[in-house]
Amino acid sequence: NFMLTQPHSVSESPGKTVTISCTRNSGSIATNYVQWYQQRPGSAPTTVIYEDNQRPSGVPDRFSGSIDSSSNSVSLTISGLKTEDEADYYCQSYDSTIHWVFGGGTKLTVL
Amino acid sequence: QVQLQESGPGLVKPSETLSLTCTVSGGSISSYYWTWIRQPPGKGLEWIGYIFHTGSTNYNPSLKSRVTISVDTSKNQFSLKLSSVTAADTAMYYCARNVVAAAIDYWGQGTLVTVSS
Numbered sequence: 001n002f003m004l005t006q007p008h009s010v011s012e013s014p015g016k017t018v019t020i021s022c023t024r025n026s027g028s029i030a031t032n033y034v035q036w037y038q039q040r041p042g043s044a045p046t047t048v049i050y051e052d053n054q055r056p057s058g059v060p061d062r063f064s065g066s067i068d069s070s071s072n073s074v075s076l077t078i079s080g081l082k083t084e085d086e087a088d089y090y091c092q093s094y095d096s097t098i099h100w101v102f103g104g105g106t107k108l109t110v111l
Numbered sequence: 112q113v114q115l116q117e118s119g120p121g122l123v124k125p126s127e128t129l130s131l132t133c134t135v136s137g138g139s140i141s142s143y144y145w146t147w148i149r150q151p152p153g154k155g156l157e158w159i160g161y162i163f164h165t166g167s168t169n170y171n172p173s174l175k176s177r178v179t180i181s182v183d184t185s186k187n188q189f190s191l192k193l194s195s196v197t198a199a200d201t202a203m204y205y206c207a208r209n210v211v212a213a214a215i216d217y218w219g220q221g222t223l224v225t226v227s228s
Contacts (some may be wrong), residue, residue: 033214044219045215051211
């Protein structure tokens, strides 16, 4: 199976833009869709991106997803950062048998 | 608005079976996939498995020998059983609805299960 690697932490100031990467270690990142989940402290996760770049209803367009085949990675970009965006973010994909794989998570600090 | 609520014992003894139920409200359990995910304290998310409303399942290979997920469409519920638990199974357990087979749109609030004698 494959692994998804995320940076352990990132930080940025309010109003700025931050990008969180998620790199697949084997097989093409483009083979299977990637999802992104946000988990605020003490809360259940919520979905912010599914199928690489689709936003569920209610998720602001400050959140966007993209794929970079050259680095075999996907990215979650959050623009116009707000303090409420401070959370853990997890990427998730799946293999050919639809067994899910999660990245280790990235702690976003908005300072 | 679809809502999911986990229920079940918060404390399970080692070697026993963990049993949780997820009740779905605000929508039908039919025509969707339904997933269980867990998160040990202070750690990341782990996929346990999912079930389609017809009853077909797909499990995490690392847990497959101990996991059973079932669905009761008459009650709009689905359930998780994890056998032979150890302290390593202590976690927050989340149920969720899949918008597609491999992505979630609605999450439950989670329930903490501690494995201890």
